[in-house]
Amino acid sequence: MDFIPVNEPLLNGNEKKYLCECVDTGWISSEGPFVKEFEQKMGAKARRKYGIAVANGTAALEVAVQALGIGEGDEVIMPTFTIISCAMAVTKLGAIPILVDSDIHTWNMNVDEIEAKITPKTRAIMIVHMYGLPVEVDKVLDLAKRYDLKVIEDAAEMHGQSYRGKPCGSFGDISAFSFYPNKHITTGEGGMVVTDDEELAERCRMLRNLCFRKDVRYVHDEISDNYRFTNLQAAVGLAQLERLEEFVERKRTMGKYYTEQLKNTDGLILPVETTDYADNIYWVYGIVLDRQVETDNRTMQKLLAEEGIGSRTFFWCMHEQPVYRKQGLFQGEIYTNAEYLARKGFYIPSGLALTQEQMERVVTAIKKIACRDFGL
DSSP states (O other): OOOBOSOOOOOOSSHHHHHHHHHHHTOOSTTSHHHHHHHHHHHHHTTOSEEEEESSHHHHHHHHHHHTTOOTTOEEEEESSSOHHHHHHHHTTTOEEEEEOBOTTTOSBOGGGTGGGOOTTEEEEEEEOBTTBOOOHHHHHHHHHHHTOEEEEEOTTOTTOEETTEETTOSSSEEEEEOOTTSSSOOSSOEEEEESOHHHHHHHHHHTBTTBOSSSTTOBSSOOOBOOOOHHHHHHHHHHHTTHHHHHHHHHHHHHHHHHHHTTOTTEEOOOOBOSSOBOOOSSEEEEEOTTOOOOHHHHHHHHHHTTBOOEEOOOOGGGOHHHHHTTTTTTOOOHHHHHHHHHEEEEOOOTTOOHHHHHHHHHHHHHHHHHHSOO
């Protein structure tokens, strides 16, 4: 019996054709023509004027935060339930993440907690759209306007998603995408910063390229990393972008199938299908174990693996990260919803290459485990 991976990308479009063009022309570096084309088309998809392609999604966040001038002692409000890249982009600059809990239903940050966390040191709010549904953006933008704060949008998981009809990636001062293999659009590794601010875009371009001065190469007024993005990556990205609408529809079809098959299974809390501002895009199909279920997500991962099914646990909370505890951050902070999601949440195979037969096997395995091990 073949093992079903948690994700497998779909690469049967023009990826090979465009990659061959890179090889045939010799344009394989960050100087190649596909890079600029991918930046323009991805930026346009997010209704942004400027796109700046970088090495990965973490780099996109780091460039975005640094480009805004955030630094030592500044505070950035963000969810505790997210990937460490979000907090790391802030702490690397000497700034301080200020955390909020999760909304237990959508798994996104609880925007109603943000205002109470604003202080004179607050410089920005980082919104992170989680797993398939966007954050309630309007509430965040209103707070940012009232308190004169920057908004950084992490849209890493939201290719093709929208909030009240506007594309994710179009909100706030600057937005970041990831093109890791489990994203709707992949370039293997890769990321992009998008913005409408010309000066901010130019600063991002400088930051991705070691901060070379525009007038004299190899002269640097500040320090940054090499975050460049290759023509090979852009070639794959363009082929993927051509099929984004198809991929979104495919994901939603998969999500609806899983929900229909699992909705009556005791012990499982399934993703919210729709809200008044967005329909779920199912970047991944997440499941949360009911509080009555003694099994945690790591045990569930092992049980699924025994059935030949790949899965992955949800993110671990920032306030519980050992590396930040060692640094004295977040001492005594408790976020009950996020802690629950981190211990009870996991996602099942939902990559774009997943077949109907594989989904049926996944459903059968989950029902078997629920019946045998949950004891409800």
